[in-house]
Amino acid sequence: MTGHRTLRATLTALPLAAALGLGLAAPAGAEPPGIPDPATAKTQLDELKVAPEGSMDGYSREKFPHWIDGPDNCNTREAVLKRDGKDVQVGSDCYPTSGSWYSPYDGDTWTQPSDVDIDHVVPLAAAWRSGAADWTQEKRQQFANDLEGPQLIAVTDNVNQTKGDQTPDQWMPPLADYHCEYASMWIGSKHKYELTITDAEKSALQKALDGC
Template identity: 65%
Template sequence: MPKPRTLLQGLTSLGAAVTLTACVNVAAVADPPGIPDEATARAQLAELTMAPEGSPDGYDRDKFPHWSDQGDNCNTRETVLARDGDNVEAGNDCYPTSGTWSSPYDGDTWSQPSDVDIDHVVPLADAWRTGASEWTTAKRERFANDLEGPQLIAVTDNVNQEKGDKSPDEWKPPRQSYWCTYASMWINVKYRWELTVDEAEHAALDDMLDRC
């Protein structure tokens, strides 16, 4: 049987490289890269295009291919599990065999990767309704596997399922202490990918930044 290795060993893609400092025998903080500070988040929120939410017609998760290959037998999901976990080890197939994951949405900690989902901070269906329906499939794949910004995060599976495709005016993380961070992540993703926000969403994000 192959000797277990840390899941970070051998990750060579650009997306994987972002994770290297996040999980090397230290307690991991499950925050993705690129989260703006409050001032930056407020400035980005002010620049977002306000528009009514578009139609869900034609949406299908398969139009956002994931999880993509990140090199060394690792896909995007496994790369995020490595980044957001503590003392993660895996076999040669890159799937975790041990580790712990603390979900910032609810504060719970898990030791089985099956109890952890990789959340798209801005859900794929929301992205579709706010601009991504006009993208190419290749661009939607980059969005669904975005390791460079705060779009992917490891969280408790049932909390992620409760969130579904809801925007912040409809759903917020159970831990109110995380609202500022969550809003900052959401805003940055919409800003970077030039997605729109509606009035209720904009107001909710503004209110959440007041928690900073």
């Protein structure tokens, strides 16, 4: 299905589609760099510190400045749209004028960038609760705009909004076939930034990796 909301399958139907094997494989290049393979992800998971979630006191998205301009004057969102899309053409302002975006979370493809969100794989609020509250503003900005690790990915907007700031024990992508990859991205990002995980979070990630 392509970029028309009237043709979008309902989210409640997506798990059934995944169970029937109807999910499409993500096209090459439509994912962030630095995703650990399952064996590496298992090792990294064991290296993460397990601790209760911290408080949301003091949290604000403004403490994670994004989207910032890069050296080419394109901001981080525009850079991910270009990276994760297919046949993407951009105007002089870096905003895409054409292209398509496959969302591996739910299997939909979109032709309008307005239908696509850039997901922080580890949500900013979840990062705050697991160590980022103690970071400098500079480090939080790096985290929120990380184009070199598995932290940013283009996905269907309302799927991302359904996720919110939930951790893997509370939310996983509608396509079950993507749980392994999602868990690996989550672990890779938390490992890179030395964030903590809860017992429930670790159990959910281990279950997802066991299904790889």
